[in-house]
Amino acid sequence: MLKKADNNALWAVIASLVLFLIGGLLTTVVPPLVDTSWSKPFENTDPAKGPTGKLVKLNAQQLQGRAIYIREGCWYCHTQQVRTLLADTKRYGWRGVDAPISTPDEFVNDSPHMFGTKRTGPDLARVGGKYDEQWHRTHFRNPRDLVKGSVMPPYPWIVNNPVEFQALVAYLQTLGRAKDWRPANDYEK
């Protein structure tokens, strides 16, 4: 049958498109229909089932902060996903509490998604509440003032613009907070 494609351009095009579309449709259109957790916002009131909490939509200031995060390409160096690996839950936990694994229902409001592919810097999926505003101010002005050996770029134009700076920090403080994962509720502001 495929031999016909040797001489017949239309036939070749149709055959290659059909073969492509089988996988194309089964891996893009079908999965969200099968796995509904991709589109149902996180909500849990039963501590027996893991961390409780509820995914809330970002407010205007937090959305502005997210737009800055996108504009400055923070997402080329930082991922936002605690993977199903012990190394991730341990490393991205803090003060003795393991970070909960990221689940699709925590991200249903995200567009564009910020999962990322590269960890030049640490994962930020649970960074919300880890540092206070002053820490971020110093860090964004010049990361090397706080963390010797860091290769994160300085962002003076953000720190020198109070509206942008506060928006960005407001956004960072929401990360990972749908799940109320710190028993002592010791989040920084």
Place this chain on the structure above:
Amino acid sequence: MQEQISKAETGGAPSPAGALVHDDTTARWFIVSSVAYFFIVGIIAVLIAAKFVWPDLMGTIPWLTYGRLRPLHVNGMLFGWLLAADMGLTYYIIPRLCGVKLWSEKLGLATAVLWNFIILGAVVSLLTGWNQGWEYAELPMFLDVLVVVAWIMFGANIFMTISQRKYEAMYVSIWYIMGTIVWTAFVYLTGNFATLFATGTNQANLNWMYVHNAVGLIFTPVGLAIAYYMIPRSSNTPLYSHKLSMVGFWSLAFVYVWTGAHHMIHGPISQWLQTIAIAFSVMLLIPVWAAVYNFFATMKGQWHQLRESVPLKFLMSGVVFYLLTCFQGPMHSLRTVSAIVSKTDWIPGHAHMAVLGTFSFFAIAGIYFAVPRLWGKALHSEALANWSYWMMMIGGLGFFVTLWLGGFWQGWQWNNWSIPFIDTVVALKPIWVVRFFSGVLIFVGIVMFAYNVLATALGAKEEPAV
């Protein structure tokens, strides 16, 4: 078979009787602009490699910050250099394989103008931070729409040429180019438009389908089309097996698209989808090995030709890198391997071997082959071309190998959570220094290549090509 030459090769004299004379204006414009972008974006590439060594370098200028230069580097290399070069070579190859002139040089020229407009628009928007936030799909919407328009113009021109062809049987390069045109349409629409209607994991899944297939179903098939044309042509040896090339093509058509979710192994996406992506990633070995075997078998007994021919050097090194990169790919989609190398510097090492080591090498070979014919002059300097090969080869190897080693080591350290993150950053600094200097070597190779092409095109050397 009928003799085919480029208009420039006749040198204004009346063409030999019965010969088919190609105009080739479109091919020339695409190739010249792609080479120019290769050089310009190469500067940016070196700059971002330098920022890993000196993070404060030009750090206070917003439009020169890492997060804005990096998408410019990626988009500039993918669309400004590689895709434009591939399109230029397609405009060169297809009329010759079909035995007819390009359907419309006017439409082709308009496509070249539009393409340059898109790339310039990309430079401005990405530097100002106007970024849509999806990898490989950073360009703002109005540019996305223009890309679609340009692609339709390109596709129409190529398909019309194919439909008027004189030789009924289509050589394998023609299928690969037809495949590229139709698959790209779907892949690009998924990554740039379908994503608008999804959020979160669902959107990420569409995004990775696009990212993966931008390489797998755009750069791979058009790159292979070039290799299937250029390897037999540059070595004057017929292709080893038509049947094997069919196996490669049809398995590629079926297998590639399933693998997008392997970018999210262990991530917040359904386990069953990860498993499917892994299974199909391993199956990718079939189309890859079919093509690679065919190329090696074609060269059997002809390897000595590599000594004399720069295009063949680039082509066969590209084939070896193709074999390697497509062995890495399936391997690090496996869950255990992914747990170490995913998100590390291993990944840019892998990606550069595919896009630079394989597909850019194929395109460079094609350009070195085509330029003397397109301008009807001998290449400005064979020696310089040879040097450009060695610069890119040594620089490339330095780049790939150090990033694999570094990335593997980094992932190993991350898996020991008692090591603070910053220590794993500091540990990689020597790697980034080597990467920077390897990048400089690659860039020197690019400068030699670009100079050679431009000097041939503009230069006064009038001897006809051999």
